[in-house]
Amino acid sequence: MRAVPYPELKGDVAAMETELIRIAGMGIVGAVLAVVVSEKKPEIGMLIGLAFGALALVMVAGKAGGVIQLINESVKKSGIDADLMVPILKVTGMAYITQFAVDACRDAGQNSIASKIEIAGKIMMLAVAAPIATALIRMVTTII
Amino acid sequence: MDVDLIFKIAAIGILVSILNIVLNKSGREEQAMMTTLAGLVVVLMLVVKEIANLFDTVKALFGF
Numbered sequence: 001m002r003a004v005p006y007p008e009l010k011g012d013v014a015a016m017e018t019e020l021i022r023i024a025g026m027g028i029v030g031a032v033l034a035v036v037v038s039e040k041k042p043e044i045g046m047l048i049g050l051a052f053g054a055l056a057l058v059m060v061a062g063k064a065g066g067v068i069q070l071i072n073e074s075v076k077k078s079g080i081d082a083d084l085m086v087p088i089l090k091v092t093g094m095a096y097i098t099q100f101a102v103d104a105c106r107d108a109g110q111n112s113i114a115s116k117i118e119i120a121g122k123i124m125m126l127a128v129a130a131p132i133a134t135a136l137i138r139m140v141t142t143i144i
Numbered sequence: 145m146d147v148d149l150i151f152k153i154a155a156i157g158i159l160v161s162i163l164n165i166v167l168n169k170s171g172r173e174e175q176a177m178m179t180t181l182a183g184l185v186v187v188l189m190l191v192v193k194e195i196a197n198l199f200d201t202v203k204a205l206f207g208f
Binding site: 022025026029030033034036037040041043044045047048050051052053054055057058059061064065068086089090092093094096097100 | 154183197201
């Protein structure tokens with residue numbers, strides 16, 4: 001066994017595939033159960049899908065935390081202002097939450113509610129991201 | 145904890161639908177509807193807890 005030249009690759013990469021297999025198995029089981037229950041009670045079948053989504057994403061969230069930490073460290077090392085990273089991460093999280101809610105509403109057949117949530121999410125994300133655009137404009141004007 | 149919740153919800157769904165059929169057959173439509181409603185509320189409680197957990201996790205993760 002030769003030494004790994006990149007210390008980044010040594011983390012808990014090995015545990016990923018077991019986690020993925022667990023989530024895939026949960027998804028298949030959940031889909032079968034949802035089909036069985038939906039025959040008589042479609043509303044509870046839909047809630048099975050929602051519960052699976054929440055559980056799977058919570059399981060994955062821990063791994064995403066490592067990635068975000070890695071990105072933050074790289075930004076800190078490269079000397080970019082860390083304040084610029086905050087809106088990017090915020091918008092990413094907001095996009096995930098919006099997507100989750102929109103998918104839940106689409107599954108329930110409420111397309112109009114889903115698109116309203118989508119619009120609300122877009123406006124909120126724009127509000128978070130707008131200061132970056134103004135900062136860019138300010139930077140350009142100071143250069144000129 | 146993980147798959148158990150899905151099994152629990154599916155079990156509640158099957159139980160409620162069986163109770164619904166039995167009560168409908170014996171001519172108690174109102175009670176059948178109440179059973180359906182109670183089952184839905186119980187499942188909704190379980191799922192909402194999990195969704196709140198997910199949103200809290202995302203909030204903590206992305207630094208809201």
